Amino acid sequence: MAVSESDDEGSDRARGKWRAKKKQRPFWQELPILIVIAAVIAALTVSFVGRPYVIPSESMEPTLHGCSGCTGDRIYVQKLSYYWGDPVPGDVVVFVGPPSWNTRYQSIRSDNAVVRGVQNFFSFFGLVPPDENDLVKRVIATGGQTVQCCDDQGRILVNGKPLDEPYVKSDFAWVSGQQNATYPSGRVFGPVKVPDGNVWVMGDNRNHSADSRAHVSDELQGTVPLDNIRGKAVFKIWPPGRIGPVRAQDPQQN
Template identity: 35%
Template sequence: MASDPAADADESTPAGDPAGVDSRPARRLLLEVGVGVLLLVLLRVFVIQSFHVPSGSMEPTIRPGDRVVVTKIGAGAVERGDVIVFDGTTTFAGGVSDPSVPRGRLGRALSAGASTVSIDLGEQDYLKRVVGVGGDTVSCTPDGGLVVNAEPAAEPWLAPGELPCETPFDVGVPPERLFVLGDNRSESADSRSHLGDPGGGMVPLDDVVGHVVWRYWPLARTGGLGD
């Protein structure tokens, strides 16, 4: 009896697959997973990243245990009053960066991508408020408050009774640098704590990760920072 060519074609196994198993769905799934991971990495590197806040140095604005979203879009466009996250590995933590990891925004991009796949490059991030930008003169006394460029600076984010500073200081902020303070001045190790260190506690603009724009945990306080 002559065979039916059409039937033979339907019953044949896929070319190159002697076991008779079609691997195309598995390859498609791997491709979709790979694309999803790539998009996640790109999102963290260039757009947004979330951070957990372990300390009370920014109370009452941000409390211990809060989780915040940081936007990296326009990270270098920093103004007074902005709450930022920055890499303080060499400026605040007193460490030495890995010479194999580029500094600045390229290094931050590599770090964000590495953290997505659970690789720690040893950076130490800090969350503070900007009170002085390049070219500013920033001074403070316990009684006179914070003064920027000879003008009193309003600080509505300080808790009632919180002194603007406990020890007077008067500094000039170099170009491409930032002077940062915590809102909880009595509990914050910030630029004031590093005035005598190399760099004078000034944060390089290139070390800025991004601006804090949203609190998503705890749910009872979800929203913006209310500045």
């Protein structure tokens, strides 16, 4: 018996409806898949693009706000810039403190093994801070440059040239001709030649920042290896009244 054209069309429509019904899944079945996809994207973003950090101290005032018991700035730190180049003077960077910088650091992880495992798991996806001594400072000098303080006006010198640092609003008092080499009660340090592959960093709030100056006696003379740098601070994302870019200002361009 011959099959009519209308019968063929009816069969095609029936098969199409069957396929459509077969492809549709309940939302509760799709939800785990969506969660896994979102988690993978979050992990890749944290690992290769960037992540937020919280400012815990006042060492970068007024550029970045932070203090004990207050709502510190939340900043976004991106990693992409340093895949194709190294930090330059004026960049605000987040880095892991070298060994001699970690004497007062206490782990933020729980003593309970199960809770600690959960914290480490969520840290991988950027939902919990990493368990490391992350610090934020401004790059002042890079590998091969010589940094010291001070000239007769109290300015920091890099390769013998004074820096222009408009971001510094608070510093130790300077008396011309007074040479006091004790930190933190004084300001004089160096000269220090920054090794290749390292940077010299300082906080914008100079009299409240334990930065490279506080570690000149260690094996790295206070410098920070590039491998320790987690990324470049580019934006303040919280609180609302502080939202805005974190500007890199090269102090050597004067």
